Structures are given as C-alpha cells and as structure tokens.
Amino acid sequence: MLNIAVCVSGGGTNLQAIIDAIDAGKITNAKISAVISNNRDAYALTRAKNHGIESCCVSPKDFASRDKFNAALLEKLNYYHPDLIVLAGFLVVLPESLVNAYQGKIINIHPSLIPSFCGKGYYGLKVHEAALSRGVKVTGATVHFVDEGTDSGPIILQKAVCIEPDDTPEILQRRVMEQAEWVILPQAIDLIANNKVSIVDGRTVIAQ
Numbered sequence: 422m423l424n425i426a427v428c429v430s431g432g433g434t435n436l437q438a439i440i441d442a443i444d445a446g447k448i449t450n451a452k453i454s455a456v457i458s459n460n461r462d463a464y465a466l467t468r469a470k471n472h473g474i475e476s477c478c479v480s481p482k483d484f485a486s487r488d489k490f491n492a493a494l495l496e497k498l499n500y501y502h503p504d505l506i507v508l509a510g511f512l513v514v515l516p517e518s519l520v521n522a523y524q525g526k527i528i529n530i531h532p533s534l535i536p537s538f539c540g541k542g543y544y545g546l547k548v549h550e551a552a553l554s555r556g557v558k559v560t561g562a563t564v565h566f567v568d569e570g571t572d573s574g575p576i577i578l579q580k581a582v583c584i585e586p587d588d589t590p591e592i593l594q595r596r597v598m599e600q601a602e603w604v605i606l607p608q609a610i611d612l613i614a615n616n617k618v619s620i621v622d623g624r625t626v627i628a629q
C-alpha cells in the first residue's frame with residue numbers, strides 16, 4: 422500500500438480529486454496518511470479534516486529563518502514515512518535537502534503543458550494569464566516528478582485543454598482543473614501505486 426503525503430497551500434481541489442478517486446476505487450493500493458499545508462487558512466486542511474485525514478500546518482511565518490522552516494518541513498514529512506509526496510497546489514519552493522531525501526518520490530501537478538508557461542514565477546492564475554496573453558489555442562496540465570529545478574523533472578502525464586475566445590484566467594483555470602488536473606493527477610498516482618512508472622535516462626516509461 423503506497424503511503425502518500427499531500428502538500429497543499431490553497432483550496433485543495435486536487436487533494437479532493439485524489440480523495441474521491443481513492444474512494445471510487447480509481448486509485449488502488451494507496452492511502453493518504455497526511456496533508457501538510459504551509460498556510461494555516463488553506464481550505465485544503467478542512468477537506469482533510471472532513472475526510473478524517475491527519476493534517477497540519479508548517480508555516481514559514483512560525484520560524485526565525487527559511488532554513489529552520491525547511492528543516493521543520495522535512496522533519497514533518499519524515500514523521501509520516503511517505504512512499505510518495507504529492508505537491509497538489511503547494512506553492513513553496515522545495516529545499517534541496519527535501520528533494521534529495523525523496524529522489525523520485527515527489528510529484529507535482531502544474532497547470533500548463535510543460536515546457537510552456539512553467540518555471541520560476543509561473544504558478545496558479547499567473548500561468549493562465551500568461552497562456553492567454555501569448556494567445557495560445559491549446560493549454561493543459563502536466564504531472565511530473567520533482568527534481569532540483571523548477572518544473573523540470575521527468576513528465577509522467579499531460580492532458581491538453583482548448584482555449585475558448587472569451588476565456589478569462591479564472592474561467593480557463595477552472596476548465597484546466599476539470600478537464601485535465603483532476604483527471605491526470607489521480608491517474609498518475611494510480612500508475613505509481615501499481616508500480617507502472619519508471620524513470621529511464623531522465624524520462625518516464627509507463628508500463629501498459
């Protein structure tokens with residue numbers, strides 16, 4: 422049984438999609454043992470509580486330095502011994518120590534088709550604002566492994582979403598979530614939980 426820790430910062434709709442997929446049997450061989458937020462007010466924490474999942478907040482505001490926050494975050498994750506850490510809208514740059522400790526065991530959902538609109542400064546609505554202002558006709562979402570860079574790790578799954586003429590960043594964000602993120606994040610977790618994903622020469626191979 423894959424032991425998952427989910428890291429969140431906001432609304433937690435992707436967390437909800439994972440919870441629902443486990444309940445519906447669309448993700449097998451996996452359970453969420455903890456939800457960790459950097460933001461005390463994240464609605465994602467309420468979603469976890471409503472579902473009887475252990476949750477906690479590790480906020481940079483409670484520590485004297487970034488190094489101390491980084492150490493506390495790593496310590497909290499270690500406590501749960503996760504096989505997989507899922508960044509589901511976790512808007513914190515992970516410290517190198519964490520990435521090194523969990524090589525190949527951290528995945529992230531990003532709201533664009535990487536390598537478009539990703540990297541430093543591209544998160545949340547900013548990604549959709551950038552896609553609309555560039556005038557692309559297709560965007561989407563990507564689930565990828567996390568490495569020491571920003572949005573640069575091996576890609577696991579991607580799904581495209583069409584842009585419509587009257588889209589605003591908010592409308593597009595919702596469509597990308599509904600049509601792509603809430604689909605491919607649970608799918609990727611199910612693939613990993615069933616040992617179907619491997620990394621070969623920096624790229625993922627998905628077993629059929």
Ligand code: GAR
Pocket residue numbers: 429430431432433434435436465509510511530531532543544545548598602
């Ligand atoms: C999602 O759109 C996710 O892709 C994005 O934050 C949102 C969180 O929503 N993540 C990033 O931009 C990471 N670079 P949620 O809290 O409702 O799941």
